[in-house]
Amino acid sequence: MRMIRRNFVATAVAATATLAAGAAFAQAKEVKVGYALAVNSHYGAAANAWSEALDKGTNGAYKFKQFPSSALGGERELIEGLQLGTVEAAIVSTGALSNFVPDVGVVDIPFLFRDTQHARAVMDGAFGQELLAKFSKRGLVALAWGEQGFRHLTNNKHAVHTVADLKGLKIRVTENPVHITAFRTLGASPTPMSWPEVIGALQQGTIDGQENPISVLTSAKLWQVQKHLTLTAHVYAPMALLVSPAFWGTLNASQKAAFTEGAKKGAIASRAFVDAVEKKGVEEAKANGMQVVEKVDQAPFRAALEPAYKEYAKKFGQKTLDTITATR
Numbered sequence: 001m002r003m004i005r006r007n008f009v010a011t012a013v014a015a016t017a018t019l020a021a022g023a024a025f026a027q028a029k030e031v032k033v034g035y036a037l038a039v040n041s042h043y044g045a046a047a048n049a050w051s052e053a054l055d056k057g058t059n060g061a062y063k064f065k066q067f068p069s070s071a072l073g074g075e076r077e078l079i080e081g082l083q084l085g086t087v088e089a090a091i092v093s094t095g096a097l098s099n100f101v102p103d104v105g106v107v108d109i110p111f112l113f114r115d116t117q118h119a120r121a122v123m124d125g126a127f128g129q130e131l132l133a134k135f136s137k138r139g140l141v142a143l144a145w146g147e148q149g150f151r152h153l154t155n156n157k158h159a160v161h162t163v164a165d166l167k168g169l170k171i172r173v174t175e176n177p178v179h180i181t182a183f184r185t186l187g188a189s190p191t192p193m194s195w196p197e198v199i200g201a202l203q204q205g206t207i208d209g210q211e212n213p214i215s216v217l218t219s220a221k222l223w224q225v226q227k228h229l230t231l232t233a234h235v236y237a238p239m240a241l242l243v244s245p246a247f248w249g250t251l252n253a254s255q256k257a258a259f260t261e262g263a264k265k266g267a268i269a270s271r272a273f274v275d276a277v278e279k280k281g282v283e284e285a286k287a288n289g290m291q292v293v294e295k296v297d298q299a300p301f302r303a304a305l306e307p308a309y310k311e312y313a314k315k316f317g318q319k320t321l322d323t324i325t326a327t328r
Contacts, residue, residue, distance in 0.1 A: 028060055028063050029063070030064075031054075032064075032072070033064045034073070034081070034090045039066065041068075041215065042219070042239075045272070046239075046270040047066050047091060049265045049268070050262045052265075070195065070196045072087055074194035075194070076096050078092055079140070082242055082245075089244070089247075091241050091266070093148060093237060094107055094237065095237075103131060104134075104240075105177065105316070106178075107236065107324075108235055109235070109309075111235075111298060116236075119236040121328065122327045124145070125327060139245055140242055141242060141245055143241050143259065144241045146239040147237070148212075148270075150234075151211050151212055152212070152213065152233060154217065154228060154230070155171070155208045155226065155228050156209060161293055166187050168187070170206075175194065180192060186305065193207070202222075212237075217285060223290045231293065234298075243259060
């Protein structure tokens with residue numbers, strides 16, 4: 001009789017635990033997170049790390065469902081989805097963001113950052129954190145700065161060594177007024193275009209080239225549609241990990257903390273991915289047939305951009321530019 005009672009108790013405990021686990025699973029809130037590139041990219045690295053941290057930080061109460069490769073639309077559509085509340089989370093570049101949060105455009109100024117260490121110090125410091133806080137006035141919640149790396153130029157026409165080599169090249173740029181001004185000033189023909197359209201446009205010859213970090217070049221296998229790569233390192237490219245204000249408003253303080261800490265871990269993961277790909281990506285491009293110009297004298301490019309720099313100073317304030325330049 002005692003044995004039967006023990007078995008009954010054990011069975012009841014097991015059943016209760018199973019029901020509790022099932023209830024917890026059933027209560028898990030699915031969170032849609034969209035981004036432009038494939039899972040095996042720096043975007044995917046950020047999303048995976050964010051997802052894993054969120055799962056642990058909320059004890060499984062919230063789970064990300066990832067929509068890579070522009071499955072929810074281009075970056076503009078993702079940002080609009082966040083504002084409308086149809087998308088809960090997204091990882092997007094500053095290229096599209098500057099149309100929604102104009103102050104973000106300052107980080108896209110060519111040759112503003114000396115190197116990766118300088119860029120990270122700015123984005124992690126007071127300036128970068130104050131910039132994240134400005135998103136709320138534009139219907140967005142920004143939690144962390146991830147990274148894509150420095151942008152470089154590719155094209156199908158000829159090797160680019162000098163400013164003169166850019167003349168007339170139809171270069172796809174992000175839908176970003178800072179980028180458009182820069183390439184127009186350098187004599188190229190900048191063509192704003194959403195990322196999902198780029199590969200087809202390169203294949204059809206609608207555009208001659210594009211500019212992106214090595215992390216994008218490798219994940220998108222751009223050597224399949226581009227012949228020449230020039231390591232211009234002309235613009236540092238951060239990316240932002242964002243949440244919809246409508247969704248954010250449904251979270252309590254501890255849940256918000258879990259999302260924020262998870263986003264920071266996602267940002268770190270994106271940087272680690274970029275560090276790794278920067279070392280091997282150029283060699284991979286060469287191995288796949290790209291002709292690579294590895295050394296470019298940036299001084300003539302900066303000199304040619306003087307008219308643009310004057311415009312940037314008027315738009316963002318010379319004090320802001322000096323603050324960024326002075327950061328150590």
